[in-house]
Amino acid sequence: MATKPDDPNRNQNPHVLVFPYPAQGHMLPLLDLTHQLCLHNLRITILVTPKNLPYLSALLSAHPTAITPLVLPFPPHPSIPAGVENVKDLGNAGNIPIFSALRNLRDPIVDWFHSHEDPPVAIISDFFLGWTMHLARSLSIPRFAFFCSPAFLASVVDFCWNNVDYVKASGDPIPFPDLPRSPVFKEEHLPSLFRRYMKFVSDPEIASLKDSLVANTLSDGCIINSLESLEGEYFGYIKKKMGSNQVFGVGPLSLTGLDPSGRGSSGPETDSDANILRFLDECPDGSVVYVCFGSQKLLTREQMEALASGLEKSMTRFVWVVKAGTTQQLQDGYGLVPEGFEERVAGRGLVVKGWAPQVVVLSHKAVGGFLSHCGWNSVLEGIVGGAMILAWPMEADQFVNEKHLVEHLGMAVKVCEGANSVPDSDVLGRKIAESMGDEGGVKVRARKMTEKALAAVRNGGSSYIDLERLTRELTHLQTTK
Incomplete structure (x- = not known):
């Protein structure tokens, strides 16, 4: 149950900064997760730019006291037309300039954090925003990477970015021997951001992608919109890669979001x-x-x-x-x-x-x-x-x-x-x-x-248990603040 407006314990509930990536396929599941966090008595600040604020309407109506939007101006970028703030208006090719533009929100976030009377105890940000791990480190709070994608993709992406030279030298198709089932991919079927990186690595804007995406499994936890019974072996791979159990399979989030x-x-x-x-x-x-x-x-x-x-x-x-x-x-x-x-x-x-x-x-x-x-x-x-x-x-x-x-x-x-x-x-x-x-x-x-x-999202199911585990982890951060 969400905290009521007159709840005297409201300010004792954990405050978390949620930072979605402005693309519909990324935003919707993270907003579904945010709904669940509110139901578990967390207080949420959601960072958006002005044109993306309407996506929060249903959440703000459902949780008027638990959620506060942090609306920061979208940083200008020479490749992004004025007024465009979401990938849907640019297509897949718009990801790299939006990546680059959003990194310029770092200083405004730091200023907001230091001026806040009760700053967040953690950041949950989309996996396309891996640079927020370094931001969180500088603020001395943990960062949890949110994957709107499956654990299989998270595994493939992490292997690619940590083994660039191997992938380049492997020829085509490319074997992934370290992953469960040892999948093999044609180069043209690898994630498009990685292929673009290999082709244009001398471009500084593209070169920065690697540091940002490697940061995900270096973060304090990974939250994945998937379930153990769909791809348990890849959850195991990510846990082994991170050296911890801080991997949370909480999907399908569409089943636990708002209407x-x-x-x-x-x-x-x-x-x-x-x-x-x-x-x-x-x-x-x-x-x-x-x-x-x-x-x-x-x-x-x-x-x-x-x-x-x-x-x-x-x-x-x-x-x-x-x-x-x-x-x-x-x-x-x-x-x-x-x-x-x-x-x-x-x-x-x-x-x-x-x-x-x-x-x-x-x-x-x-x-x-x-x-x-x-x-x-x-x-x-x-x-x-x-x-x-x-x-x-x-x-x-x-x-x-x-x-x-x-x-x-x-x-x-x-x-x-x-x-x-x-x-x-x-x-x-x-x-x-x-x-x-x-x-x-x-x-x-x-x-x-x-x-x-x-079954996964019902009481006692794997995603239900992992969501409970995640909220306990965030609540513990408040008690040790």
């Missing part, structure tokens, strides 16, 4: 949301494939045409969410639904332009498959909903996630790969039809993983 129906929405429920649910209510159980590629990716004209044709040829029911593009992007063919397609599939398929209540859709009994880019939030939401993943990884961490889902867990089927790939519509249609029509292996394993995810 999930509006995750990522900019407003209240719309007529479009109601139309989606009416469509699903009329479909047989497990018959619909949900198609969505996250908040950043717009498909090219050729990709849109191939995907539309594949869905049409599959003869499978579907809901396809198409990200809204700018006028110029639409003129260039990005995100443009082929003319006549919606009419041809009417009654069997539904195209949604803009945003859809993804958590609600994936949890609907009519949805049996999820054609996804394999962003980790989407993967977890698919797992929670019981949907088999049809994988089309495109960039960033998505190839690593796809390998884990397809090769290690056997709960996904790869249908395409690459940000610029144009699938053969005949092959794509056949894969969708075969995967959705097969009630064996992959679908069964997906449903079993759903049961494990639900």
Whole structure:
């Protein structure tokens, strides 16, 4: 239960600074964690820049006395247009300049800390903000790295940044012998920030990435939006790497956050949301494939045409969410639904332009498959909903996630790969039809993983226990202050 406004012990509760990274896939799970910390009587200051403050609205309404926003101006950067403060407005290529800009918040944070009558006892910051470990050291408080991604990716990323010379000299594909299962990756499938570092290491802005990302497993703890039964061996790897048990698997956080129906929405429920649910209510159980590629990716004209044709040829029911593009992007063919397609599939398929209540859709009994880019939030939401993943990884961490889902867990089927790939519509249609029509292996394993995810967050489950362990650790910092 959250602390009440008149609670005389309020100021004795631990005060923690939470610093999200301004990208939807990073922010949402950390805000879900923040909600849980408030329910455990922690006081939270959340650091955001002005344009990202609206993401806190639901949390501030739910916990008006437990959460205080710290709004600092977004530092200017020559590669970031004025007024842009979130990766969704720049795409994956915007990560490096945003990385660089946010480092300039160090001094304002230090000034705020030293002027605060009751400064925080710890910092919880996104793993893209590894430089905050050095900040925390200078303030003599611990820093906990928050991974919105799985333990498998955390392991791969840590190995890459600590073994740059080995990775460069390994050729292609690259073996990772120190990791459980000794995975092997094509160079083009490594996390995009690391590949960019190897290519442009002489660029000072890019060179600083290494120090920041190596800092994560040097921090005082790692909090991971995943669960032991999904990837226990990689939790073990990170614990061994850190030399401590300060690794907390607390996922899926989408199950323990505020009302999930509006995750990522900019407003209240719309007529479009109601139309989606009416469509699903009329479909047989497990018959619909949900198609969505996250908040950043717009498909090219050729990709849109191939995907539309594949869905049409599959003869499978579907809901396809198409990200809204700018006028110029639409003129260039990005995100443009082929003319006549919606009419041809009417009654069997539904195209949604803009945003859809993804958590609600994936949890609907009519949805049996999820054609996804394999962003980790989407993967977890698919797992929670019981949907088999049809994988089309495109960039960033998505190839690593796809390998884990397809090769290690056997709960996904790869249908395409690459940000610029144009699938053969005949092959794509056949894969969708075969995967959705097969009630064996992959679908069964997906449903079993759903049961494990639900069990993890219940009282006595692994994620429940780790969340309790984390809050005890933070509370102990207050008592030893």
